[in-house]
Amino acid sequence: MTELTIGVNWLAVMAGAVIAYLVRWAWYSPRFFGERWARAANVEYNTTPPVAAMAMHFSGMVLLSWFVGIMAREGLLATTLLLMIAGAVLGYGTDSYLKIRTDGKLINAGYWIVSVIVMIAAQALMPG
Numbered sequence: 536m537t538e539l540t541i542g543v544n545w546l547a548v549m550a551g552a553v554i555a556y557l558v559r560w561a562w563y564s565p566r567f568f569g570e571r572w573a574r575a576a577n578v579e580y581n582t583t584p585p586v587a588a589m590a591m592h593f594s595g596m597v598l599l600s601w602f603v604g605i606m607a608r609e610g611l612l613a614t615t616l617l618l619m620i621a622g623a624v625l626g627y628g629t630d631s632y633l634k635i636r637t638d639g640k641l642i643n644a645g646y647w648i649v650s651v652i653v654m655i656a657a658q659a660l661m662p663g
């Protein structure tokens with residue numbers, strides 16, 4: 536269990552999670568990709584997302600940023616980016632099953648890749 540906690544830069548983990556979550560707000564806002572994503576996903580755009588979904592997403596961001604922190608401790612940030620690209624490709628496939636248009640799939644995949652880049656930057660810029 537100590538491999539999950541010892542030597543992790545917790546400040547960078549939390550900063551990465553919070554900043555990535557704020558990027559999500561901007562990414563899916565009407566100013567950027569929100570309305571286009573909603574049309575591509577064939578859902579009604581709502582500027583007030585459900586609280587439970589927001590909490591679940593933030594929890595996921597913290598867990599993902601924790602993973603990035605562990606990989607940073609091990610000097611494996613490039614490997615982390617590779618894993619995230621694989622995750623974005625898998626998400627793109629899932630979005631295909633859901634019949635989300637290509638632009639919506641690219642918006643989702645782009646967000647996941649950018650979020651991990653933000654987390655990697657937090658680890659690099661905030662040495663433990």
